[in-house]
Amino acid sequence: MVVGLLGGSFDPAHGGHVHITREALRRFGLDRVWWLVSPGNPLKTRGPAPLDRRLDHARQIMQHPRVTVTDIETRLGTRYTAQTIARLQRFYPGVRFVWLMGADNLAQFHLWEDWRSIIGAVPIGVLARPGDRIAARTSRAATIYRDARVPALGAQRLGRMPAPAWAFVNVPMHGASSSAIRAGGGWS
Ligand SMILES: Nc1ncnc2c1ncn2[C@@H]1O[C@H](COP(=O)(O)OP(=O)(O)OP(=O)(O)O)[C@@H](O)[C@H]1O
Numbered sequence: 001m002v003v004g005l006l007g008g009s010f011d012p013a014h015g016g017h018v019h020i021t022r023e024a025l026r027r028f029g030l031d032r033v034w035w036l037v038s039p040g041n042p043l044k045t046r047g048p049a050p051l052d053r054r055l056d057h058a059r060q061i062m063q064h065p066r067v068t069v070t071d072i073e074t075r076l077g078t079r080y081t082a083q084t085i086a087r088l089q090r091f092y093p094g095v096r097f098v099w100l101m102g103a104d105n106l107a108q109f110h111l112w113e114d115w116r117s118i119i120g121a122v123p124i125g126v127l128a129r130p131g132d133r134i135a136a137r138t139s140r141a142a143t144i145y146r147d148a149r150v151p152a153l154g155a156q157r158l159g160r161m162p163a164p165a166w167a168f169v170n171v172p173m174h175g176a177s178s179s180a181i182r183a184g185g186g187w188s
């Protein structure tokens with residue numbers, strides 16, 4: 001079983017999340033995707049909306065038989081991705097996990113707590129996002145781990161590869177963002 005993990009604030013969830021989830025299932029050969037609705041991104045100073053509200057909304061937006069929306073990080077008591085992945089791997093030894101992210105997150109990835117342990121623990125699937133493709137490809141993490149990059153055509157096997165391995169797929173892009181929705185007053 002290969003499970004993609006899409007961590008996010010989902011404040012609120014939107015069509016961009018749904019779009020990359022569907023693309024990730026297809027392009028990375030995943031059996032399932034779990035949305036990890038975060039208790040709060042450690043790098044963001046502004047606290048998100050209450051967890052129950054974000055979860056309910058995410059479950060309305062993302063309805064797919066192979067996708068589960070979960071608050072497992074809150075239940076595990078983890079907020080840092082490196083800790084979450086270590087715990088999930090311990091709890092689910094038979095599952096192969098792939099960490100999923102939009103291109104904007106790859107550009108900042110080297111700022112995450114213990115980021116090298118994340119890339120050493122699970123393959124990473126990166127999906128194009130408007131405005132962030134170049135920043136992602138030239139980011140610190142992409143540069144340091146250039147030899148671990150899997151060509152997009154081989155990305156179907158990403159979940160079966162040993163870490164470190166990462167792939168960037170140039171999927172059709174979707175412009176939605178939570179910050180634009182909040183700024184437009186669509187989530188107050
Ligand atoms: N439109 C999109 N295209 C590609 N990736 C996306 C898109 N929207 C969100 N993502 C990715 O989904 C994950 C969770 O994103 P998040 O919940 O922070 O939404 P966001 O729209 O980026 O929020 P904000 O605007 O508040 O930063 C991140 O890996 C992010 O890169």
Ligand SMILES: O=C(O)c1ccc[n+]([C@@H]2O[C@H](COP(=O)([O-])O)[C@@H](O)[C@H]2O)c1
Nearest residue numbers: 007008009038041043080081082112113
């Ligand atoms: O572990 C970290 O240091 C870390 C720093 C920034 C972001 N993350 C995770 O990245 C995911 C995307 O965050 P966000 O707020 O951009 O949706 C979410 O699962 C966060 O917990 C994790």
